[in-house]
Amino acid sequence: MENGYKVYIKKDFSEIGIKKDYDKVLIITDENVKRLYIDDFIRTLDLKNIIYYTINPGENSKSIKVYEEAFKFCIENGMSRKSLIIALGGGVVGDLSGFIASTYMRGIDLIHCPTTLLSQVDSSIGGKTGINLGNYKNVIGSFYRPEYIYMNINTLKTLNSNEFLSGLSEVIKYALICDYKFLDYLLKNRNKILNLEYECLIYIVQKCSNIKIDIVKKDEKESGIRKILNLGHTFGHGLEKLGGFSHGFAVAIGTHMAFRLSYKKGYIDKAYYDKVLNIYKAYGIPITFDDINSADILDVMKKDKKNSFLKINLVLPTGHSALDVVDNIDEKEMLYVIEEVKNEF
Known part of the structure; x- marks a missing residue:
């Protein structure tokens, strides 16, 4: 697709291949998705410089506290402007990961791998990122284009x-x-x-x-x-x-x-x-x-x-x-x- 929103809809993760060279690749996911996919996903990427960060499932993870903790993880693991973030999960993972990618060192590359129907048809597309502040939903955020969006349609069968x-x-x-x-x-x-x-x-x-x-x-x-x-x-x-x-x-x-x-x-x-x-x-x-x-x-x-x-x-x-x-x-x-x-x- 044009305008920075390339979308690939596939039956598995086998064609996700990362084309650029990155010094670090950070996968952000949640506990549920980690249990189901993280090992196979890392094997599929077949890179030596992969790390991952896991959050709790649910809207409460879209918070300043979780954002700060994830940000510190990026710094402690030596991520740079030549690093990549992959959001592997549903809407919460995508919104949080996108905001981290858009603000870490003023912006690093991002790939969305949405695993829920809601994130595949909606939240992963369009560049919106964000976290919540109390009752104020997504009031902190940015518009940030991913490199591309890769959907494994068969993840829907685990919902x-x-x-x-x-x-x-x-x-x-x-x-x-x-x-x-x-x-x-x-x-x-x-x-x-x-x-x-x-x-x-x-x-x-x-x-x-x-x-x-x-x-x-x-x-x-x-x-x-x-x-x-x-x-x-x-x-x-x-x-x-x-x-x-x-x-x-x-x-x-x-x-x-x-x-x-x-x-x-x-x-x-x-x-x-x-x-x-x-x-x-x-x-x-x-x-x-x-x-x-x-x-x-x-x-x-x-x-x-x-x-x-x-x-x-x-x-x-x-x-x-x-x-x-x-x-x-x-x-x-x-x-x-x-x-x-x-x-x-």
């Missing part, structure tokens, strides 16, 4: 059901922002996708990565069209932080809120609203919640990094795979919609 479904939430998002016919594909091929049939996995990963690359090429720094990729995220981040939902499930519920708000305001019709909800239900992806204070969710939304001029920016559907970014929704309307979705539990 548990919730991890896979969390990634499918982002797949559905791409249908909602760009390709209405893709919704029908997801409905028609539900059983094949849930059975992890190889051809379906290849198709959905290629489809979503191509959509995202096309959008990023038009708007790398998210000043315009790229904002539509945040469908469901502003509502969802509160659920992710306060309710312990995975990113994908939080975005699914947040997308339900966005569609409910658009339906109530007359931007979309009931048939489209119902179709979208039925797709999530068909896959068993949650679209409602309980036991979280709605006002607390709104408070997290107010702190979202995508806001500007003290206004909450929302991505709302306006038609079949059509969206708009608005900042004129009254907070009471948002709170009412959060309450409605919550009461459907």
Whole structure:
């Protein structure tokens, strides 16, 4: 792919071959991925200068503390401007590794090897890196292009059901922002996708990565069209932080809120609203919640990094795979919609 986002989708790691000469190659991964892949991955690279650093799985590792500890590891192991970082794992590993690579000695080379569906279709593409600060998600970060992104599609077969479904939430998002016919594909091929049939996995990963690359090429720094990729995220981040939902499930519920708000305001019709909800239900992806204070969710939304001029920016559907970014929704309307979705539990 052009514009610094080369993506390779393969059935294993055998073709990852590192072409450049590096004095050190650091693999950053988490405990789960390390257990599954690290030995074979290192053998495949067949380099003498490999080291690896392991973090705990989960969003808590996207912190200043973990960033600092990993940074010290880089220094203590003699990494230089001629070193390489490989992010081997899901979205947390990718976001943290990318930020380390972008800031270590003002930037060293980075390769993404995403191993989850969510990271393959979304977070590894587009150059976003970041760590969290309390309730402020990804508020510390940078835009940083990897050398390339290498996806081993068969890593998806080691995911548990919730991890896979969390990634499918982002797949559905791409249908909602760009390709209405893709919704029908997801409905028609539900059983094949849930059975992890190889051809379906290849198709959905290629489809979503191509959509995202096309959008990023038009708007790398998210000043315009790229904002539509945040469908469901502003509502969802509160659920992710306060309710312990995975990113994908939080975005699914947040997308339900966005569609409910658009339906109530007359931007979309009931048939489209119902179709979208039925797709999530068909896959068993949650679209409602309980036991979280709605006002607390709104408070997290107010702190979202995508806001500007003290206004909450929302991505709302306006038609079949059509969206708009608005900042004129009254907070009471948002709170009412959060309450409605919550009461459907």
